[in-house]
Amino acid sequence: MAQICKKLISPLKKINRLNGSVQVTHTLRAASTLVAGEPEGPTVKTDIPGPKSRQLVAELNALQQAGAVQLFADYDHSLGNYLVDVDGNVLLDVYTQISSMPLGYNHPELLQRLNDPHNIKTIVNRPALGVFPGADWPAKLRDVLLQVAPPGLKHVTTMMCGSCSNENALKNIFIWYQHKQRGGSSDFSREETESCMVNQSPGSPSLSVMSFWGAFHGRTLGALSTTHSKYIHKIDIPAFDWPIASFPQYRYPLEENKRENDAEDKRCLAEVEDLFAQFSKKGSPVAGVIVEPIQSEGGDNEASPYFFQELQRIAKKNGAALLMDEVQTGGGPTGKMWCHEHFNLDGPPDVVTFSKKMQLGGYYHKPDFKPPQPYRVFNTWMGDPSKLLLLQGVLEVIRRDALLDLVQKSGEKLLTGLRSFEREFPQLVHSARGRGTFLAITCPSTKLRDDLVARLKKKGVQTGGCGELSVRLRPALIFTPKHADIFLDKFRQVLKETK
Amino acid sequence: MAQICKKLISPLKKINRLNGSVQVTHTLRAASTLVAGEPEGPTVKTDIPGPKSRQLVAELNALQQAGAVQLFADYDHSLGNYLVDVDGNVLLDVYTQISSMPLGYNHPELLQRLNDPHNIKTIVNRPALGVFPGADWPAKLRDVLLQVAPPGLKHVTTMMCGSCSNENALKNIFIWYQHKQRGGSSDFSREETESCMVNQSPGSPSLSVMSFWGAFHGRTLGALSTTHSKYIHKIDIPAFDWPIASFPQYRYPLEENKRENDAEDKRCLAEVEDLFAQFSKKGSPVAGVIVEPIQSEGGDNEASPYFFQELQRIAKKNGAALLMDEVQTGGGPTGKMWCHEHFNLDGPPDVVTFSKKMQLGGYYHKPDFKPPQPYRVFNTWMGDPSKLLLLQGVLEVIRRDALLDLVQKSGEKLLTGLRSFEREFPQLVHSARGRGTFLAITCPSTKLRDDLVARLKKKGVQTGGCGELSVRLRPALIFTPKHADIFLDKFRQVLKETK
Numbered sequence: 002m003a004q005i006c007k008k009l010i011s012p013l014k015k016i017n018r019l020n021g022s023v024q025v026t027h028t029l030r031a032a033s034t035l036v037a038g039e040p041e042g043p044t045v046k047t048d049i050p051g052p053k054s055r056q057l058v059a060e061l062n063a064l065q066q067a068g069a070v071q072l073f074a075d076y077d078h079s080l081g082n083y084l085v086d087v088d089g090n091v092l093l094d095v096y097t098q099i100s101s102m103p104l105g106y107n108h109p110e111l112l113q114r115l116n117d118p119h120n121i122k123t124i125v126n127r128p129a130l131g132v133f134p135g136a137d138w139p140a141k142l143r144d145v146l147l148q149v150a151p152p153g154l155k156h157v158t159t160m161m162c163g164s165c166s167n168e169n170a171l172k173n174i175f176i177w178y179q180h181k182q183r184g185g186s187s188d189f190s191r192e193e194t195e196s197c198m199v200n201q202s203p204g205s206p207s208l209s210v211m212s213f214w215g216a217f218h219g220r221t222l223g224a225l226s227t228t229h230s231k232y233i234h235k236i237d238i239p240a241f242d243w244p245i246a247s248f249p250q251y252r253y254p255l256e257e258n259k260r261e262n263d264a265e266d267k268r269c270l271a272e273v274e275d276l277f278a279q280f281s282k283k284g285s286p287v288a289g290v291i292v293e294p295i296q297s298e299g300g301d302n303e304a305s306p307y308f309f310q311e312l313q314r315i316a317k318k319n320g321a322a323l324l325m326d327e328v329q330t331g332g333g334p335t336g337k338m339w340c341h342e343h344f345n346l347d348g349p350p351d352v353v354t355f356s357k358k359m360q361l362g363g364y365y366h367k368p369d370f371k372p373p374q375p376y377r378v379f380n381t382w383m384g385d386p387s388k389l390l391l392l393q394g395v396l397e398v399i400r401r402d403a404l405l406d407l408v409q410k411s412g413e414k415l416l417t418g419l420r421s422f423e424r425e426f427p428q429l430v431h432s433a434r435g436r437g438t439f440l441a442i443t444c445p446s447t448k449l450r451d452d453l454v455a456r457l458k459k460k461g462v463q464t465g466g467c468g469e470l471s472v473r474l475r476p477a478l479i480f481t482p483k484h485a486d487i488f489l490d491k492f493r494q495v496l497k498e499t500k
Numbered sequence: 501m502a503q504i505c506k507k508l509i510s511p512l513k514k515i516n517r518l519n520g521s522v523q524v525t526h527t528l529r530a531a532s533t534l535v536a537g538e539p540e541g542p543t544v545k546t547d548i549p550g551p552k553s554r555q556l557v558a559e560l561n562a563l564q565q566a567g568a569v570q571l572f573a574d575y576d577h578s579l580g581n582y583l584v585d586v587d588g589n590v591l592l593d594v595y596t597q598i599s600s601m602p603l604g605y606n607h608p609e610l611l612q613r614l615n616d617p618h619n620i621k622t623i624v625n626r627p628a629l630g631v632f633p634g635a636d637w638p639a640k641l642r643d644v645l646l647q648v649a650p651p652g653l654k655h656v657t658t659m660m661c662g663s664c665s666n667e668n669a670l671k672n673i674f675i676w677y678q679h680k681q682r683g684g685s686s687d688f689s690r691e692e693t694e695s696c697m698v699n700q701s702p703g704s705p706s707l708s709v710m711s712f713w714g715a716f717h718g719r720t721l722g723a724l725s726t727t728h729s730k731y732i733h734k735i736d737i738p739a740f741d742w743p744i745a746s747f748p749q750y751r752y753p754l755e756e757n758k759r760e761n762d763a764e765d766k767r768c769l770a771e772v773e774d775l776f777a778q779f780s781k782k783g784s785p786v787a788g789v790i791v792e793p794i795q796s797e798g799g800d801n802e803a804s805p806y807f808f809q810e811l812q813r814i815a816k817k818n819g820a821a822l823l824m825d826e827v828q829t830g831g832g833p834t835g836k837m838w839c840h841e842h843f844n845l846d847g848p849p850d851v852v853t854f855s856k857k858m859q860l861g862g863y864y865h866k867p868d869f870k871p872p873q874p875y876r877v878f879n880t881w882m883g884d885p886s887k888l889l890l891l892q893g894v895l896e897v898i899r900r901d902a903l904l905d906l907v908q909k910s911g912e913k914l915l916t917g918l919r920s921f922e923r924e925f926p927q928l929v930h931s932a933r934g935r936g937t938f939l940a941i942t943c944p945s946t947k948l949r950d951d952l953v954a955r956l957k958k959k960g961v962q963t964g965g966c967g968e969l970s971v972r973l974r975p976a977l978i979f980t981p982k983h984a985d986i987f988l989d990k991f992r993q994v995l996k997e998t999k
Contacts, residue, residue: 053635060638064646065657068874069630076625076634077618087635098628099880111624119576121614124623125890126575126605127859129597131568135575136552136586139559147563158564161660164879168720172737179736194731200739204731208738220879221667222722222740232693232703233875237678238671239707240699241721241738357880360626375567376732380663380719381598381856387886391624 033483035402036081036108042487043083043461044091051088071463079106082477082484084463092458093487096465100297100329100475101357103395108479111394123386130159130383131375138386145393146363151339153349154365159384163328163356164219169378170352170364171223171289174322175208176372178288181320187373208288209241209280211273211321213248215299215468218291218326227291230299230468244276244287248296249304253432254420266308273312277319289322289351294340297329300468301441303434306344313346322370325350332358333399333478336409336437343436358478360395361388404478412437414482415474418489426496429453432471440474441467453495460491532982534901535580535607541986542582542960543590550587578605581976581983583962591957592986595964599796599828599974600856602894607978610893622885629658629882630874637885644892645862650838652848653864658883662827662855663718668877669851669863670722670788673821674707675871677787680819686872707787708740708779710772710820712747714798714967717790717825726790729798729967743775743786747795748803752931753919765807772811776818788821788850793839796828799967800940802933805843812845821869824849831857832898832977835908835936842935857977859894860887903977911936913981914973917988925995928952931970939973940966952994959990 050058054072061067078085082105084094097105104111114120128135146157158173160166180187190203197204212218212227219225220234226241228234247269252258273290280287290312296302316323330340332355337343341350352370356362361384372378399405412435419433419442432443444450447469454472457464467473476484549557553571560566577584581604583593596604603610613619627634645656657672659665679686689702696703711717711726718724719733725740727733746768751757772789779786789811795801815822829839831854836842840849851869855861860883871877898904911934918932918941931942943949946968953971956963966972975983 057633057635057638061633061641064638064641064655066870066874066877069878070633071631073635073637074627074632076627077621079625084632098626098632101626101628101880106625107621108624112620115614115620115623121611122576122606124614124886125607125610126578127597127600128573128575129600132570133573133583133597134556134560134569136556136572138572139556139563142560142563156563162664162879162881165661165664165720171721172719175738176736189731189735193735197731197734197737197739198728199744200725200734200741204735205737205739220671220877221664221720222670222725223720226699226721229697231875232688232696233873234878235696235699236688236692236703236876237675238696238704239674239740240696240704241740242699245698371565374732375565376730377735378565378719379568379733380661381600382661387623 033481034081035479035481036105039081040083040091043093043491045459045461046090047088049086049088049090049092049458051086051090053087057087076106081105081108082480090461092461092463093484093491094463095474095476095480095488096463097475097477099357099465100334103332103358103478104398105477105479108394108398110398111391114390114394120390123390127382127385127387129381130386131379135386141386141389141393145389145396149338149396150365151341151349151353154353154367156366156368156371158363158366158378159389160356160362160364161382161384162362163354164221164224166328166354166356166362166364167218167224167227167291167324167326168221170324170354170366171210171227171291173364173366173370173372173378174210174289174324174352175206176377177322177370178208178320179206180373207285209243209285211244211246211276211280211287211290213246213292213296215248215296215302216291216293217296217298218293219328230296242285244280246272246276248299248302249308251303253434262305263307266305266311270308270311270315273315277315277321287319287321289324290316291324291326293326294330294344295335295435295439297473298467300443300471301435301473302468309341309344310346313350322351324352324354326354328354328356328362330439331355333405333408334358334437334439334475335435336405336412338405340436340439358395360392361385399478402479407481408437408478411476411480411482411485412440414485415440415489418485418492422493422496425493426499429496429499435474438474438476438480441471443471446470449499453499456495456498457491460494462488462491532980533580534978534980535604538580539582539590542592542990544958544960545589546587548585548587548589548591548957550585550589552586556586575605580604580607581979589960591960591962592983592990593962594973594975594979594987595962596974596976598856598964599833602831602857602977603897604976604978607893607897609897610890613889613893619889622889626881626884626886628880629885630878634885640885640888640892644888644895648837648895649864650840650848650852653852653866655865655867655870657862657865657877658888659855659861659863660881660883661861662853663720663723665827665853665855665861665863666717666723666726666790666823666825667720669823669853669865670709670726670790672863672865672869672871672877673709673788673823673851674705675876676821676869677707677819678705679872706784708742708784710743710745710775710779710786710789712745712791712795714747714795714801715790715792716795716797717792718827729795741784743779745771745775747798747801748807750802752933754933761804762806765804765810768803768807769810769814772814776814776820786818786820788823789815790823790825792825793829793843794834794934794938796972797966799942799970800934800972801967808840808843809845812849821850823851823853825853827853827855827861829938830854832904832907833857833936833938833974834934835904835911837904839935839938857894859891860884898977901978906980907936907977910975910979910981910984911939913984914939914988917984917991921992921995924992925999928995928998934973937973937975937979940970942970945969948998952998955994955997956990959993961987961990
């Protein structure tokens, strides 16, 4: 413990890199926590959900489908990495609202921002951003969203959530693709303008988007056609007949399975090439490829930098766009702002979508993806300036407190711990993997995985499952090595008690 | 003027009906405005967009497609019904951010709510509502959203925006439809669970949704397949092959064209019946019909109560759901909370979607539309409690200030004025129509319509076009007869100067 404190207190880390730009940060002041007043550790008083949560679930279920609710939270008393529930249980939150709370709960910097009358007005006067943006909107986009843009991307379109970011990014890709097909002309034929009104080609063209087995890109009907993680997301909903390629399934540890994993990359890439040809032949050419840098809902499936480099090359060769879906990976949890920065790609992806930790949805894109006409990617709100306000606070704290470095530090500690569990409990967990604190470990059965997640919660640790077999860690960026120690201690107890 | 003031000051109106529930309201205190400090009238100092707006458009256009921007607003100084732009122009806003600002700008009641520390925490701690809702969420749904639910609907699912509300409501309808096909069983076959993962039937069934010519239901790929208002929304985007029926095109004034309009209703309804049969025959049965109570983007096209009553009957007869899209009509502008309340339907629609004036998206639905399993209609955020907070304030002001009555009063004045213009300028405008302040008037050409809207703006009045030929009025609910006088005066000047 003393060692951890020393690490965080030491004045070594005065320079912080956030996305390439070097920034002087002040020395980390806090010892084991970055949020003053945070609980020392979890405390569990009742079952979870406890009696009050169960009562509220019944109330909610009378109004809507509430079967996914795990507990009711007391957001007034939650703080930092600790989620407090209505029964007074204090949970170390290693899941953070499905990976969407970058600074945990009630971060003082964010509360502070809402003391400002201008900011309050930003919340009350929500504009139709595409038509009547506020005076500070271009500056806000430049100073907030573009400051952390993936290297090489200088355009951004804002949206509301992950699904609609992917959905509209796909629309942008279709528009770009057809614009190319017209040789860059902005003229539409009468046949096109008329046929699209009745959902027929050529105006509504038979274009496709390639996605991967195990992918999750959202649940609106376009995004859902590219989602293949669990049947419960998809069943009974009509879908587009679009190509689906295999995503690498690696053996772990990576360093001991290099030959097999390289072959797996090649197998998947060959499928991608093949599907391009197949769908072109059947009259539904692939306009774009959508892929997560780490398949998250699908089970924290990772692929190598080589896989992504080749995927980018193949997409380009086939005249298709590469959309990197960073809705869950973006915003810092892998130790870089964008996970694809780990891949050493040959230039940026064509489009990068975001949401969750970024507080609002949207996508960065190359300039030629800007639609040639207005009103093509459009809706009433086009995002929400009040969320950009929060993001501005988040990014300032990330810089000030050197949180991307902290993510790497805490992540190393977590991964080292998970690897030791693989050795200690080989029949219970394997394939520890991930980047930064964006980590996962896999169980031999869904039953065991669900059981581990449930018993972790009984010990005061909120985690989440992903895929059929994995436990995923999605802590906030303010998760310190001290929190990692608490998590690892509880996880080891749970594993031990399983024996 | 004295008369208007008298009307509003008079203590007659102590009882207000909001959605059937009778409430005692205190007497309207304000004379000609409900927001203290509101400007006396519009003032225009520069071209619109003025030099500062034009500079900002250039800045924004370097980052994204900014071709739809009309002006940059100064939201700190906008107030009530008046939108102030960055060049200091003060516009009477009869368009209100595409109909999404129920109380205009900087309403004191809403600013006041954000002085409260609990409310500030609601903004900062955004939960994944489907998994970890806050303690007050069921009560908030009951006390806010369900207080104004369409009569007969007691379930509600929250979302983020209009498109995703319609998109998820359609998903709900597909789920309901297939559940019926299974005879109410919740078991899926292995063939279904496996085929849906690759976007094929029977798991991804070939079901369709019927929509109408001229409809606008949003821009995500499902909603866009039901949208048929302008080609620029749809071109180059793949679409589902779903049925499209004619929506009535009436002659105005209605009372002089009863026979033709009745025949028009019957023609459209026969098409609906015919499409049900056609799509059933071709193996793509209609699971639901989506319709706006007034087609808004499509040109403020109205249909009779008879049309909607029959539509409901035909949908029911064919085992399909009726989805009433109240994204633009909901929240009071027609003088009732929900426009379909004007139709005297045989029971509520199966699903009613909302967004815009309601501050957050979502849909009300009948109990049998609650999906039998969790995680089927789901996403990370599932709405936004901070918007419900604003809606709570909005609804309290609607009650307190008897705004639905005001809408009727101001609407009558506006419609009377528009009708007088039809008589005075028959070659320029016709077909004045609408309910409450949700009104429109039509020009003989798009050129003239655009010219009227532009010249109204030069006189300090912000309106909007809809369809190819119409001017639409979408004032806030705090638009008083005094504001109607200003609008009518400016509009008459513009029409006179056109002669």
